[in-house]
Amino acid sequence: MATHTGGLTATVPETGTAAVRISGLVRAFGERRVLDGLDLSLRAGEFVAMLGRSGSGKSTLLRALAGLDHDAGGEGELSAPDHVSVVFQDARLLPWKRVLANVTLGLSGADAQERARTALAEVGLAGREDAWPVELSGGEQQRVSLARSLVREPQLLLADEPFGALDALTRARMHTLLARLYERHRPAVLLVTHDVDEAIALADRVVVLDGGHIAADLPVDLAAPRRPGTPEYAVLRERLLVRLGVEVPSG
Numbered sequence: 001m002a003t004h005t006g007g008l009t010a011t012v013p014e015t016g017t018a019a020v021r022i023s024g025l026v027r028a029f030g031e032r033r034v035l036d037g038l039d040l041s042l043r044a045g046e047f048v049a050m051l052g053r054s055g056s057g058k059s060t061l062l063r064a065l066a067g068l069d070h071d072a073g074g075e076g077e078l079s080a081p082d083h084v085s086v087v088f089q090d091a092r093l094l095p096w097k098r099v100l101a102n103v104t105l106g107l108s109g110a111d112a113q114e115r116a117r118t119a120l121a122e123v124g125l126a127g128r129e130d131a132w133p134v135e136l137s138g139g140e141q142q143r144v145s146l147a148r149s150l151v152r153e154p155q156l157l158l159a160d161e162p163f164g165a166l167d168a169l170t171r172a173r174m175h176t177l178l179a180r181l182y183e184r185h186r187p188a189v190l191l192v193t194h195d196v197d198e199a200i201a202l203a204d205r206v207v208v209l210d211g212g213h214i215a216a217d218l219p220v221d222l223a224a225p226r227r228p229g230t231p232e233y234a235v236l237r238e239r240l241l242v243r244l245g246v247e248v249p250s251g
């Protein structure tokens with residue numbers, strides 16, 4: 001199956017090995033080519049974190065992958081699975097629906113409610129099904145958003161700075177939760193983050209978007225648990241920071 005949007009070709013992968021295949025992707029706003037011949041592939045079940053300076057085009061890429069960029073008339077090829085789910089920085093829950101109804105929204109099947117309850121239990125929110133979104137903390141709302149995504153068993157989970165608005169302690173808890181959910185469900189994940197440590201903690205590979213293309217693509221070959229403080233961790237962290245244009249003090 002293939003759909004065409006302007007010059008951009010979107011297709012469903014033919015094999016189970018590649019969840020995402022992007023080749024020569026161009027996305028321009030006016031004269032400005034935000035994505036400029038971008039190539040990127042994700043294997044099925046692979047967890048990739050994407051870093052990049054503000055305005056480098058990370059959200060633009062995610063929107064294209066999620067099929068949300070209706071004006072995309074760029075060049076290149078983009079191939080993504082049928083079942084894609086997106087988690088944003090804000091949970092985007094419908095305030096007039098209770099928690100369970102937010103998770104079941106758009107779900108079909110007689111067991112939709114039961115699946116939603118299971119997903120809520122997985123993110124630690126059993127018993128909060130009847131709460132209104134406004135009654136939940138930011139971290140709890142983001143957990144509902146994760147449950148809403150995972151109950152759909154996506155082949156590809158796109159996450160756009162999902163923990164960026166949370167405090168450090170809640171963020172650390174969310175890392176543990178996401179790692180556990182990933183192990184259980186095994187979607188391919190593309191996580192956009194500004195946090196180098198978050199990228200190293202969670203991903204199999206970290207890519208840096210710069211100048212409209214993937215400027216660095218580094219595997220995270222660190223033994224678990226990945227703790228800051230080991231020489232290998234420090235080397236990878238520094239390479240990424242340098243690639244992001246952050247001055248790293250020597251010595």
Ligand SMILES: Nc1ncnc2c1ncn2[C@@H]1O[C@H](COP(=O)(O)OP(=O)(O)OP(=O)(O)O)[C@@H](O)[C@H]1O
Nearest residue numbers: 029030034052053054055056057058059060061194
């Ligand atoms: N609809 C649009 N119209 C015009 N310009 C846009 C549009 N969407 C994005 N851009 C521009 O494209 C560039 C990349 O934006 P994008 O949101 O993808 O960056 P980002 O890397 O996600 O940034 P941040 O890390 O700050 O969230 C920015 O300069 C932005 O102004």
